[in-house]
Amino acid sequence: MIAQYVANGLLIGSLYACLAVGFSLIYGVLNIINVLHGTFVVLGAYVTIYCAQLLGISPLISALVGCAVMFVFGYLVQRLLINEVVAAPVFISFTLIFGLDLLVNNAMIQGFTATPRSLLVDYGSISLFGLSLSVARLGAMALALVLTGALYWLLRHSQMGRAIIAVRMDRHAAALLGIRVPRVYAITFGIGALMAAAAGGALALVYPITPLLSGVFLGKSFVICVLGGLGIVPGALVGGLALGMLESFGTIVFGSQWSTTVGFVLMLLVLVLRPTGLAGRKGYE
Amino acid sequence: MLLRQLLKYASCTLALGLAGLAGSPAVFAADPIRLGTPLSLTGTLADEGMKEQSGLEMCVEAVNAKGGVKIGNEQRKLELIKYDYQSETSRAVQIVQRLLTVDKVDFLFAPYGSGDTKATAVLAERYNVPMIATSAATEAIYHQKQKNLFGIPFPNRAIAEAEVKFYKTNVPQAKKIAVFALNSLFPKAIAAEVRQMAASEGYEVVYDRLYSPGTLDFANVLTQIKAANPDWLYATGYIQELILLRRQMASLGMNLPVVTMTAGAAYPDFGQNLGPLAENVTSNAWWWHPSATYKDAYIFDTALNYVEAFKKKYNKEPTYLEAAATAGCEVLALSIEQAGPANIDAVRNVLASGRFETFYGPIKFGANGQNEVASPLLLQIRNGKYVTLDPKEVKTGDLIVSVKAQ
Numbered sequence A: 001m002i003a004q005y006v007a008n009g010l011l012i013g014s015l016y017a018c019l020a021v022g023f024s025l026i027y028g029v030l031n032i033i034n035v036l037h038g039t040f041v042v043l044g045a046y047v048t049i050y051c052a053q054l055l056g057i058s059p060l061i062s063a064l065v066g067c068a069v070m071f072v073f074g075y076l077v078q079r080l081l082i083n084e085v086v087a088a089p090v091f092i093s094f095t096l097i098f099g100l101d102l103l104v105n106n107a108m109i110q111g112f113t114a115t116p117r118s119l120l121v122d123y124g125s126i127s128l129f130g131l132s133l134s135v136a137r138l139g140a141m142a143l144a145l146v147l148t149g150a151l152y153w154l155l156r157h158s159q160m161g162r163a164i165i166a167v168r169m170d171r172h173a174a175a176l177l178g179i180r181v182p183r184v185y186a187i188t189f190g191i192g193a194l195m196a197a198a199a200g201g202a203l204a205l206v207y208p209i210t211p212l213l214s215g216v217f218l219g220k221s222f223v224i225c226v227l228g229g230l231g232i233v234p235g236a237l238v239g240g241l242a243l244g245m246l247e248s249f250g251t252i253v254f255g256s257q258w259s260t261t262v263g264f265v266l267m268l269l270v271l272v273l274r275p276t277g278l279a280g281r282k283g284y285e
Numbered sequence B: 001m002l003l004r005q006l007l008k009y010a011s012c013t014l015a016l017g018l019a020g021l022a023g024s025p026a027v028f029a030a031d032p033i034r035l036g037t038p039l040s041l042t043g044t045l046a047d048e049g050m051k052e053q054s055g056l057e058m059c060v061e062a063v064n065a066k067g068g069v070k071i072g073n074e075q076r077k078l079e080l081i082k083y084d085y086q087s088e089t090s091r092a093v094q095i096v097q098r099l100l101t102v103d104k105v106d107f108l109f110a111p112y113g114s115g116d117t118k119a120t121a122v123l124a125e126r127y128n129v130p131m132i133a134t135s136a137a138t139e140a141i142y143h144q145k146q147k148n149l150f151g152i153p154f155p156n157r158a159i160a161e162a163e164v165k166f167y168k169t170n171v172p173q174a175k176k177i178a179v180f181a182l183n184s185l186f187p188k189a190i191a192a193e194v195r196q197m198a199a200s201e202g203y204e205v206v207y208d209r210l211y212s213p214g215t216l217d218f219a220n221v222l223t224q225i226k227a228a229n230p231d232w233l234y235a236t237g238y239i240q241e242l243i244l245l246r247r248q249m250a251s252l253g254m255n256l257p258v259v260t261m262t263a264g265a266a267y268p269d270f271g272q273n274l275g276p277l278a279e280n281v282t283s284n285a286w287w288w289h290p291s292a293t294y295k296d297a298y299i300f301d302t303a304l305n306y307v308e309a310f311k312k313k314y315n316k317e318p319t320y321l322e323a324a325a326t327a328g329c330e331v332l333a334l335s336i337e338q339a340g341p342a343n344i345d346a347v348r349n350v351l352a353s354g355r356f357e358t359f360y361g362p363i364k365f366g367a368n369g370q371n372e373v374a375s376p377l378l379l380q381i382r383n384g385k386y387v388t389l390d391p392k393e394v395k396t397g398d399l400i401v402s403v404k405a406q
Helices: A002-030 A037-054 A059-085 A090-112 A135-157 A159-169 A171-176 A181-204 A213-228 A235-254 A256-273 B002-023 B046-065 B089-101 B113-127 B156-170 B185-200 B219-228 B239-251 B268-278 B303-314 B320-338 B344-353
Strands: A125-128 A131-134 B033-039 B069-071 B074-076 B078-084 B107-109 B131-133 B149-151 B176-182 B204-211 B232-236 B258-262 B282-285 B355-358 B361-364 B377-382 B385-390
Touching: A002 A037, A002 A131, A002 A135, A002 A159, A002 A181, A002 A213, A002 A235, A002 B219, A037 A059, A037 A090, A037 A181, A037 A213, A059 A090, A059 A181, A090 A213, A125 A135, A131 A135, A131 B239, A135 A159, A135 A181, A135 A235, A159 A171, A159 A181, A171 A181, A213 A235, A213 A256, A235 A256, A235 B219, A256 B204, B033 B046, B033 B089, B033 B320, B046 B078, B046 B303, B046 B320, B069 B320, B078 B089, B089 B107, B089 B113, B107 B320, B113 B131, B113 B149, B113 B185, B131 B320, B156 B185, B156 B258, B156 B282, B156 B377, B156 B385, B176 B185, B176 B219, B185 B204, B185 B232, B185 B258, B204 B219, B219 B239, B239 B258, B239 B268, B268 B377, B303 B320, B320 B344, B320 B355
Parallel strands: B033 B078, B033 B107, B107 B131, B131 B149, B176 B204, B176 B232, B232 B258, B258 B282
Antiparallel strands: A125 A131, B069 B074, B282 B377, B355 B361, B377 B385
16 A cells, blocks of 8 residues: 555645645746746646637647747736836736736636536546556646756757746846847746646646636645755756655555645745755755 | 806806705705615625525515505605625724714614624614624524524424434435534524534434635545545535535535535525536525415515516526515615504514515514524535425425435
8 A cells, every 4th residue: 555655745746846846947047036937837727728628638738738838928927018127127027927927817717717627538547556547647747847847948058948047047147148038028928927837737637627726726736846946957846756755654644634834834844955956956956 | 367267156056056956955855865774885795795686676676666665645765874894893883883973873784794794783782773694604603692684494403303313314324424514604603503403313423523714625524534435525615715615525526415505505606516516415495485374464465576686687596595685675664664653662572573475474572683594405406506405385396315426
């Protein structure tokens, strides 16, 4: 049975990792706390659900559509709105993003209503070594690895990635070297939104989606990034798996109503004892 | 220059004057009766809040269509003064405070659910304003010896009793029960009632735990429950978590004889989100059957008429939540009519002593303010529709024992 507990912990952990990768990119690299993250995830999930249900497209393609839509949305939000305050103190951009989140969230409640909606696609579960593993969650595990790998490739080996790091290091120096800073910010935000939408697509297979989940997802992403650490690409992966395992064992030892508390207590401990997170480092890559 | 300034002042004054005229009430209409309505239109209980709103609006429209409530020679319309408390208890309390002190409403409706009703009932008592609770069934709220709280749903205990007796009789081979409850006033209370009653009827309670709202993963809980091998799983909570719970039961390959889910599973959205996984899950409701022969002389005539009118306006079927809200408002309107001129003490007395025959069934408030007339319905989901298992008078099918992981 311990093996099943471990498997459960890893599976929920990879869902969490998917959730947090986009947030970690924007927070760790751009140093913007993207309060819109949870909303992006839910919007991506809604696009996936509506494409799959109304247009009859397969969930995978619908998720890709969701990613494309959210990339454009994220890009525009950053380029037209957040860019205006990106040079101002972080409190100002935080307030702006928070306000946008309230707007978009309530628009979603008006438009989609709070009634839960689901993708009625059941991939079932497989039995491996006597363990029951949900196929949708295994898919999420694969997605978490793909997203982390993509992020790594982006930041290390692509022109845009190096530009993003350069802008983070020193905005003015980057501009002097010919990097179009507002465009870089907008593209990064767009990529963060795209990853959020990818997570949304995976989550749509598992959870009934309502606009009210955006707060829950944002909270979890925050905890995961603090636990795992910023400034390093696999931070979200480490944090997600750690949180998944901690909550799992918290459930068994203390009972399910304490599992979230366990996660937050651990986050507090990490902040006090090892502020850079379990895997994080100070500085940039 | 002076002329321009003069023109500016003149146009401003004219505009204000016109606005004033437009805003002033018509001279001949009597003032409406103002009903304070805190609603959870956003937040985790948004779905339930919207349902409550629909139910209340059905009643207000029907009563106003008749010209309003008849008090002596004049007729006064009903008016809902609505605010959204965002599913936060503290905000519900603030809003009820505001309704009482700033808006000075005549009567109140309680917010959704036992927890928030309990928190705000204290205010109703302090300001001596009758409050109708349409969605709170936990007895603990009504034990506070209040004069102003009137609850439409009958006590949890009636449902727990009906369920345990039914399953004991119809599934005699079931010996072990697992209880898993949401850590919120009503789901926790009803799970506790069921656990106690099951234990006293000879069931072995193999699992008895709580979970918090917003839980994203039940895999480990279900692994533990699966290992305990229960015959009957009794899970309580609101729709979001119950859907997830059922899904994860399937992915862990759990097959159980009886699975009962309380409070979320009685809404059609549960079946819509689960598809075939909802098959054979049982639940319960405070009342709802269109074919029940309750007659209503005031509005809607029969249950069937109510369902038709609701479907026409909202394009979907009502659940017991909407019906209870409509009935709550109706009972208030009836009491105001019977009590004559708007004298709150008289209205309160009528509420406390009267028996109301409504499309929802007979309603009579007991000494503690809760409806004494109990009519629990036990339901099972089959093919996306609800089959009524109990009581025999309205039964439409027999229990099928087996909830499979697909």
